[in-house]
Amino acid sequence: MTSSDRPPLGANAQSLATRLAATETRLRQLETACDAIIRDGTGCALGPPCPACDGSLLLIGRGTMYCPACRDRRTL
Numbered sequence: 424m425t426s427s428d429r430p431p432l433g434a435n436a437q438s439l440a441t442r443l444a445a446t447e448t449r450l451r452q453l454e455t456a457c458d459a460i461i462r463d464g465t466g467c468a469l470g471p472p473c474p475a476c477d478g479s480l481l482l483i484g485r486g487t488m489y490c491p492a493c494r495d496r497r498t499l
């Protein structure tokens with residue numbers, strides 16, 4: 424396969440970069456909204472990703488860290 428056999432990547436790469444940037448913006452917006460909802464509703468804060476399952480961010484508050492995905496709960 425020579426370079427002339429490859430499909431042009433420019434437009435695809437540009438499209439992916441645009442979609443990635445939009446996804447990152449959306450993710451940041453969701454994290455901010457989730458954090459506010461959780462703080463207002465429960466007094467908990469969003470923590471790092473769950474080390475047990477990586478399926479959710481941890482909820483931190485009341486002396487514990489809780490994963491809503493795998494329900495792992497650890498005392499701080």
Ligand SMILES: [Zn+2]
Binds near residue numbers: 477493
């Ligand atoms: Zn988990």
